[in-house]
Every structure is written in structure tokens, then in C-alpha cells.
Amino acid sequence: MNALAEAFRLIITLDADLFEILWLSIRVSLIALAISAVISLPLGTWLAITRFPGRKFCILVLNALMGMPPVVVGLIVYLLLSRSGPLGWMGLLYTPTAMIIAQVILITPIIAALSNQVIENLHQEYHDTFYSLGVTGRRAVVAYLVDARYALTSCILAGFGRAIAEVGAVIIVGGNIDHLTRVMTTAIALETSKGNLTLALGLGAVLLVLSLLINALVISVREYAAKRQYA
Amino acid sequence: MPESLLPIRIRELRLTKGDRALLAGINLTIEDPGITVIMGPNGAGKSLMLRCLHGLIMADQGQISLGGLAVADSRSHQAMVFQNPVLLRRTVLQNLAFAAPEAAKGSPWRLIDALEAVHLADRADQPARTLSVGEQQRLALARALLTEPALLLLDEATASLDPASVVLIESLVKAQSARGTKVILVSHDHSQARRMADEIVFVSAGRVVEQRPATQFFTQPETAAAKAYLAGEILL
Numbered sequence: 001m002n003a004l005a006e007a008f009r010l011i012i013t014l015d016a017d018l019f020e021i022l023w024l025s026i027r028v029s030l031i032a033l034a035i036s037a038v039i040s041l042p043l044g045t046w047l048a049i050t051r052f053p054g055r056k057f058c059i060l061v062l063n064a065l066m067g068m069p070p071v072v073v074g075l076i077v078y079l080l081l082s083r084s085g086p087l088g089w090m091g092l093l094y095t096p097t098a099m100i101i102a103q104v105i106l107i108t109p110i111i112a113a114l115s116n117q118v119i120e121n122l123h124q125e126y127h128d129t130f131y132s133l134g135v136t137g138r139r140a141v142v143a144y145l146v147d148a149r150y151a152l153t154s155c156i157l158a159g160f161g162r163a164i165a166e167v168g169a170v171i172i173v174g175g176n177i178d179h180l181t182r183v184m185t186t187a188i189a190l191e192t193s194k195g196n197l198t199l200a201l202g203l204g205a206v207l208l209v210l211s212l213l214i215n216a217l218v219i220s221v222r223e224y225a226a227k228r229q230y231a
Numbered sequence: 232m233p234e235s236l237l238p239i240r241i242r243e244l245r246l247t248k249g250d251r252a253l254l255a256g257i258n259l260t261i262e263d264p265g266i267t268v269i270m271g272p273n274g275a276g277k278s279l280m281l282r283c284l285h286g287l288i289m290a291d292q293g294q295i296s297l298g299g300l301a302v303a304d305s306r307s308h309q310a311m312v313f314q315n316p317v318l319l320r321r322t323v324l325q326n327l328a329f330a331a332p333e334a335a336k337g338s339p340w341r342l343i344d345a346l347e348a349v350h351l352a353d354r355a356d357q358p359a360r361t362l363s364v365g366e367q368q369r370l371a372l373a374r375a376l377l378t379e380p381a382l383l384l385l386d387e388a389t390a391s392l393d394p395a396s397v398v399l400i401e402s403l404v405k406a407q408s409a410r411g412t413k414v415i416l417v418s419h420d421h422s423q424a425r426r427m428a429d430e431i432v433f434v435s436a437g438r439v440v441e442q443r444p445a446t447q448f449f450t451q452p453e454t455a456a457a458k459a460y461l462a463g464e465i466l467l
């Protein structure tokens with residue numbers, strides 16, 4: 001109970017350590033999200049509206065990659081970035097960049113697969129009309145992205161939620177170095193194992209609130225869209 | 232005014248699914264302007280025929296030419312209104328702007344005029360999919376007319392609408408026809424066919440069975456199938 005009160009104090013006094021960790025978490029996940037969105041949204045859309053042999057297989061792979069264990073992703077990125085690895089010369093291991101790379105690999109299949117499903121449904125509905133109006137190629141892709149904007153926002157938020165709550169990959173490639181690569185989840189893991197429950201609980205509470213906020217945002221986006229028949 | 236896509240010639244159009252001939256060798260020549268109404272029982276192949284004309288589906292065999300053009304080359308001069316209007320998840324006005332991007336940029340008043348014609352000018356900023364079905368179909372028609380098509384196809388476009396929307400859509404289609412757009416309209420509604428048609432094409436079991444001026448078709452249908460259909464004996 002003492003630890004809980006102390007944790008609460010850390011939060012309301014804007015404890016410097018806590019907020020440094022929080023800020024790094026958010027920064028890493030937001031950058032990963034931005035990179036991932038640029039890759040996954042066009043990929044998901046493209047897979048939904050083009051037809052080529054092997055398309056179904058690609059979607060299957062994407063869905064399988066959604067369930068990749070984070071520690072395996074961490075391990076792979078570690079092997080790539082470690083000094084003897086193929087990308088070792090870049091010296092990225094144990095940097096925020098390494099964590100961003102791992103998170104991008106983790107959430108890109110998630111956002112791509114979710115958005116693929118969204119666009120696929122929209123494509124079924126719009127196909128004849130777009131064809132009739134002579135809307136093809138880039139214009140069609142943009143129109144699908146615009147018209148699925150609310151559903152895609154939910155996909156993106158799901159990706160962000162996954163990224164910020166992720167621990168396995170990030171601890172392997174980031175190394176949980178104080179003031180450098182220590183993010184909320186890895187800090188919680190470390191502080192708990194050290195028996196320092198105060199910071200762990202404080203961070204845990206923040207993480208919980210963050211995840212609640214994301215879900216609240218998803219729900220309100222959904223309601224806003226439904227009211228306008230934009231869902 | 233758009234260039235003409237007449238005459239429309241369909242030769243031996245065949246479409247088979249499994250061992251069923253959905254289109255069993257359609258032969259049809261439409262030479263006259265005005266409104267051609269396609270009638271026939273459910274499942275006769277009217278929609279499939281229209282979709283072939285519009286290029287939405289490819290038949291297995293046969294030829295189609297419109298004013299000497301292949302379907303693909305005629306498409307930008309065609310517009311189609313479907314039975315169920317599909318509108319974008321945007322406002323009423325944005326739906327029109329999407330269909331006619333050049334007009335939206337260069338002469339936006341054309342969009343407003345188009346909305347006024349279908350009595351939706353006061354709804355310009357409403358999310359399009361919150362309109363009633365009748366209003367949605369009126370918007371779909373406005374969208375189709377905005378492209379100034381030489382050929383306008385309507386597939387049971389008024390089948391489930393309120394009477395006021397039906398009347399408005401019929402009068403707009405007639406007006407567009409008077410301005411030189413060729414109209415081909417699929418309808419189940421005999422009285423609508425009587426009101427609209429200059430010419431009737433009667434389709435049954437994947438074939439064109441009869442093609443006659445509307446006045447003659449209703450008073451003295453040639454074939455037994457058309458007679459039975461008009462008498463309400465063929466419902467399926």
C-alpha cells in the first residue's frame with residue numbers, strides 16, 4: 001500500500017525519471033507507428049484492391065506475421081544489428097533506433113492485415129461504382145484510404161497500443177539502458193525484479209491509463225463515424 | 232453535348248456459369264435515340280446484359296459495339312445508376328465533386344445546379360449516407376448526369392423508392408433523354424415502362440425475345456412469352 005501511495009506521488013509530482021521513461025516510450029512508439037503506417041496502409045490497401053496470383057497467400061502470411069512472438073522479432077533484429085551481424089557496422093544495437101526497428105517489424109503486419117480487411121470490405125461495396133465513374137489507380141487508392149479513415153484510425157491505434165505495451169523485443173534490442181533505452185515496459189520489468197515496486201507501479205499505472213485512453217479514443221472515433229454513416 | 236454512342240450492336244453475347252447459360256446468345260441492335268426499356272422476368276439476364284454494356288463484366292463470347300466503339304473506349308461516355316445507390320462516406324456535395332473533379336475545380340456552380348435538379352441543394356453538407364434511400368438514389372442520378380453521358384444505363388433504379396423520388400427521377404431521365412442522351416432502363420414496373428419507353432426490349436431466359444416500339448408492345452405483344460409476362464403470368 002505504501003508503494004502504491006509513493007507511486008501516485010511520483011506521477012503527480014511529475015517525477016523526472018518517470019517522465020523521461022514515459023517520454024521515450026511515447027517517442028519510440030510514435031516514430032515506429034509513423035513509419036509502420038506509411039508502409040502498412042498502402043500495403044494493406046494494395047493487397048485489397050489488386051488481383052494477382054499469390055495475393056491470397058500474401059494476406060495469409062500477413063495474418064500469420066500478426067502473431068509473431070515479440071521475443072523472436074527481438075532476437076532477429078538483435079542478430080541483424082549485433083556487431084557481427086550484417087548491419088552491425090551501423091552501431092544501432094542498444095539504441096532507441098533499434099527499438100523503433102523492432103516495433104516497426106512487430107506492428108506493420110498488424111496494421112497491414114487489419115487495414116487490408118477494412119479496405120477489402122469497402123472495395124466490395126465501391127468496386128462497381130468506382131469502375132462506372134472511371135476511378136482507377138492512385139485516385140482509387142487515395143479514395144479508399146480517405147473513405148476508410150475512421151476504421152483505419154482504429155487499426156492505427158491498435159498498432160500503437162501494441163507497440164507501447166510491447167516488452168520482449170524492446171528489451172532484447174534496446175537493452176534497457178538507463179537514460180538511453182529504458183522505456184515503460186522494460187523499466188517495469190527491471191524495477192519489479194529489483195523489488196523496487198514504487199517506480200514499477202507508477203509506470204504501470206501510467207501505462208494502464210494510456211491504454212484506457214487509446215481504447216476510449218477508438219470507441220469515440222467509432223461512434224463519431226457511426227453517427228454519420230461513415231463507419 | 233456528348234457524342235452519340237448509337238447504334239448499339241450486341242452480337243451473339245454468351246455467358247455461361249457451370250452448365251447454365253445466363254446469356255444465351257443475345258442479339259440486339261439499338262439505333263434510335265430516346266428511351267429503351269428492357270423488360271423481362273426475374274433472372275432473365277437483364278442486369279447481366281446491362282453490366283456487359285457498361286464493361287463491368289466480360290461475356291464469354293460475342294461482340295458489343297457502341298457507335299463503332301468497343302466497350303472499353305465508350306466507357307467514359309457512359310454512366311450507370313444501380314439498383315442500390317453506393318455513395319461515398321462523405322458529404323452530399325463531396326460525392327458530386329468526387330465524380331466530376333474538373334467541374335468541382337473549374338465550375339463548382341455546376342455541382343450546385345445538379346443538386347438543385349434533384350432537390351438536394353439544402354443537403355449539400357449532410358453526410359450522404361444519412362439520406363433516405365430515395366434521396367440517395369437522386370444523388371446517384373445527379374452524379375451520373377454530371378458526367379454528361381452519351382449513354383445512361385439504369386438498372387431498376389427506382390425499384391424500392393418513395394413515389395416522389397420515382398416521379399422526380401423519371402422526369403429527370405426524360406429531360407436528359409430529350410437533351411440527346413440515349414437511355415437504357417431496366418424496369419419491372421409496367422406502368423413505369425409505359426410512361427417512359429419509346430422502345431421495349433423483352434428479354435427472357437438469356438435471350439432477346441422481342442424488340443418493338445412501346446406503343447405496339449403493350450397493345451399487341453408478338454410472342455407468347457411477352458403476352459404471358461404482361462398478363463402477369465410469369466413472375467419468375
Ligand SMILES: Nc1ncnc2c1ncn2[C@@H]1O[C@H](COP(=O)(O)OP(=O)(O)O)[C@@H](O)[C@H]1O
Pocket residue numbers: 248253271272273274275276277278279280
Ligand atoms: N455471378 C453470377 N454467378 C452465377 N450466376 C449468376 C451470376 N450473376 C447472375 N447470375 C444468374 O444469372 C441470371 C440472370 O441474372 P440477372 O441478369 O441479374 O437477372 P435479371 O434479369 O433479373 O436482372 C440469374 O439467374 C442469376 O441468378
Ligand SMILES: [Mg+2]
Pocket residue numbers: 277278279386387
Ligand atoms: Mg436485375
